[in-house]
Amino acid sequence: MKFHRIPTDPNMRKLWLIAIRRVNFTPSTSTVICEKHFTPDDYEVNVHGNRVLKKSAVPSVFDFPAHLKKKPTAQRRVLKRKREESSKETDQTLDICEAVEEPENDPISVDGNLLVAGPSSNSALNPEHLESSEPSNICNLQAGPSSNSAQNPEHLESSELSNMCNLRREPVFFGDFKFSDLSNLQRRKRFWKITHETVYKYRKMIKYNKCTIRRQKDKINSLNSLVDQLCEEKKISAAQSLVLKESLSETQKQLLFRQLKKGKTNKYSPELRCFALTLNFYSSSAYNYVRKIFGKKVLPHPRTLSKWYSVVDGTPGYSEEAIRAIKIKVEAEKEKGK
Structure with missing residues (x-):
């Protein structure tokens, strides 16, 4: 069996690819087609007696599936009815004209015919007038419209096609229904x-x-479930989860959840800042996980947290923030009566 490479000539290569009919097919230098896809007429014998493929040969024998085979198109029927009718009318008109014009050389026979077929006695009294005027009127009346229709059949067909094109369906919707x-x-x-x-x-x-x-x-409905999920994922420990649960009140939890759910780019509330700083302090991986789940716009970037940390005075000794925290703790204990 012989195998043939796809030609390098652009024109022949294009013809081969069209004949192959493969979608998104780009042949390589090693792509070949066997001889079963060619007819015997595509081969010739060279001077050495070998059977070679012609340069102009294109593969044409393929066992394509049904949806790729070309469907034979039926020839459209040409409307010839009006042409035939118009031609018949012209033939009949010409026959009438010839039958009327033939008896010009025989005035006696014409007079006899006119007396028999004439509509009134006035026509019988003036046979010469009828002989000269009536045939021309008959020819003009009968041959006029029929000759126009015979001379312009294309105009009739084009008018019929235009009428058929105008009969397109208008779009119908559900509200157009009537009982x-x-x-x-x-x-x-x-x-x-x-x-x-x-x-x-x-x-x-x-x-x-x-x-x-x-x-x-199915998403996290509260801060408690968020913390429990972090524990299951082993992002934080049990002690850290307890601190996170007790760090905020129930109102603050709902506020935090509402802000986490919306994910707007407004200013971060103090409760959300406290939660973000505490979670990032315990576990940066847990913070990145929460930020990935809820979106990057819900929680601040770790670099933003580092800027917030830099505001706190971290010099050795008693800082102003530590003294303020102790003061707040003492006031809270006094309110509890301790």
């Missing part, structure tokens, strides 16, 4: 199809919204 349309089988079937499409569309939309709501409910 009287039930009596028409075609309209009833059309609106039945539109109704099913509309119902399927809204069912799909409802299913999508339900999935969105379910995914939102």
Whole structure:
């Protein structure tokens, strides 16, 4: 069996790729096609007696699937009815004209015919006038419109095609349905199809919204569940989770959850700052995990936290922040009566 490489000539290469009919196919230098895809006429015998492929040969024998095979197109029927009718009318008109013009040399026979077929006695009294004027009128009346139709058949066909093109269906929607349309089988079937499409569309939309709501409910609903999840992921220890749970009141927890859920780019509240600083102090990986889950805009960047840390006076000895914290602690103990 012989194998043939795809030609390097751009024109022949294009013809081969069109004949192969493979989508997104880029042949390489080693791509070959076997001889089964060529007809015997595509080969010739060279001077050495070898059977070689012609330079102009293109592969044409392929066992394509049904959807890739070319469907034979039926020839469109040409409307010739009006042409034939117009030609018949012209032939009949010409026959009438010839039959009337032939008896000019025989005035006696013409007079006899006119006396028999004439509509009144006045026509019988003036046979010469009828002989000269009536044939021309008949020819003009009969041959006029028919000759125009015979001379302009293309105009008739173009007008018919334009009328057919104008009969396009207008788009029909679900709200266009009327109760009287039930009596028409075609309209009833059309609106039945539109109704099913509309119902399927809204069912799909409802299913999508339900999935969105379910995914939102599966998210963390409170700070306690967030801390428990961090413990399960082993991002923080049990003692650290207890500190995080007791660091904020229930109102502050709800406020924190609301801000975490929205994820807006507004100013960070003091409660959120306290939570972010405490969590990052205990475990930076836990902080990055929470920031990844809720979004980068919900919690500040670690560099922002470092800027917040730099505000605190960290010099050795008693700092102003430490004295203020002790004062707040003492006032809280006095309120409790201790």
